[in-house]
Amino acid sequence: MIFNHYSAKLSELDLAFSRAVPPGGNWRDIPENLPSKRLEQIRKSAAEGKGSRSTYYGRLLPNAPSYTIGTYYTRPGNGCFLHPDAEQHRTISHREAARLQSFPDSFEFSGSQRQICMQIGNAVPPLLAMQIAEALGPAGQMVDVFAGCGGLSLGFKWQGWATLAATDFNRDAVDVFNRNVGGRAFVGDMNDDAVIDRLVESTRGRASDKPLAVVGGPPCQGFSTGGRRRTESDERNHLHERYSLLLDRMEPDFFVFENVTGLLSMSGGAFLERILAGFDRVGYDTCVWKMNAAEYGVPQRRVRVIIVGTKKGIKRLPIKPLEWTSVNAGDLLIERPATTVWEAIGDLPAVTAGENLRTPNYRNRPFGDYQRLMRGSIDPKAFLSSTRGDKANLAA
Incomplete structure (x- = not known):
């Protein structure tokens, strides 16, 4: 069973916003003829130089890591939380947020929907x-x-x-x-x-x-x-x-x-x-x-x-682990690119806004070791060994 694959219900206005935003886009892609007090505030703040609010009403890029998963990922106006598939007009589900946090699918969250958001986002x-x-x-x-x-x-x-x-x-x-x-x-x-x-x-x-x-x-x-x-x-x-x-x-x-x-x-x-x-x-x-x-x-x-x-008295402090994936294209020191959103959630079945899907069926077979880790077919130590290439900086 795929636990917590629930995507929050959206208003008709938020659904209209979602349809207007492409992958990598944000509130700037939403037509001004769609009435919204929230958007008026965002546009006003940006015009006054108080920040671009570049993640608000954002849709995730499938080929890049996500932005920080906070506790309000069910609200499209509070960050970049729209699903990367432009055909799915919804925010990411609890399970997708959990995967972006590296919680495996066997980890089941419970409580109110708000409590689950807090459990995942604060972790x-x-x-x-x-x-x-x-x-x-x-x-x-x-x-x-x-x-x-x-x-x-x-x-x-x-x-x-x-x-x-x-x-x-x-x-x-x-x-x-x-x-x-x-x-x-x-x-x-x-x-x-x-x-x-x-x-x-x-x-x-x-x-x-x-x-x-x-x-x-x-x-x-x-x-x-x-x-x-x-x-x-x-x-x-x-x-x-x-x-x-x-x-x-x-x-x-x-x-x-x-x-x-x-x-x-x-x-x-x-x-x-x-x-x-x-x-x-x-x-x-x-x-x-x-x-x-x-x-x-x-x-x-x-x-x-x-x-x-x-x-005090221990010989030395631990050494910070070496970075082994890069968020910057063309990084000469770290060849392996960061794990992307689609590599993390691309095998999860499609859902609609407000749907709590209860199914044992994934969209497809896992592609990549990260999805295998999430689905429990590879253990965490084996995942690190196979993906980072022994680049760990251990304090033995």
Whole structure:
């Protein structure tokens, strides 16, 4: 069964917009005689030099990676989310968004349609997480905080890591985590001392010969440059202090802290320095990686900041994984082009807007290793071995 192959219902006006936009096109292709307050605002903003809004009402290009899959991919006016096939007048389905995030078809999301959008859009792509885990060296055990539906844990699991415990404040996301990754997640708020107590307790009696890691990233809306309000007073911006408290009490060998690139520029960079200083105070050396998922086999331009920390006394910090796919044509250093949208979703059956297709039938046999990965006919390690050509930069 192909789970979650649901495409959101669109209004007649949005359907008319969709018919006007070709692959690679956007709101500029929509005739001005189609009345829309939303389009009036976009045109006015562009004319005033406040940004081109180039992705709004955009249709994906089949032969390129997608733009970032956010939590509003069911709304054509909020980004480039129209299906790349110009004959399908709809936004991408949940399953297509999940594939662009590198979640396999066996991973089933649940909850309201809005909750599913949040689970998929907020996740770390598992394929990217797997390569971060690989850079840490031999697999060990981990605790996942702000875990969402489990993108980080799934990627670490693919690399051989075991999740001892995970937590998130969203019950639907925790249910999805437990059903798909393993039953170690619980509902909790990191501001609650009892939650930190429970996470620390989960590591009692762990295998002493295996490394221990804490992974996760606080909610990113407070750092995002796409937000309307971006201020240090946003309470979500201070959850890093709770993260540091957990490190201080648990004393893992490694940690991985993931967030949006807006973290780099908050308060002119001073905010990041305070976060790093907090990690230093509790005994961790750190390095900051800026990673574009599209350069690591994921069919999506998703740029994130990854802070990796090691307990002081470990000989060296992990080395950032080498990029092995290129988003730029003609790149002389990286020959392999990025995985494209069509390579990711081209075998999924056609649906119409508002249709929730429940079928075991794909459009055709899988073409390419990425579709084989999504359909479970090749495992993640075999996928990386066959596609990147041993270009990994391992921290053995």
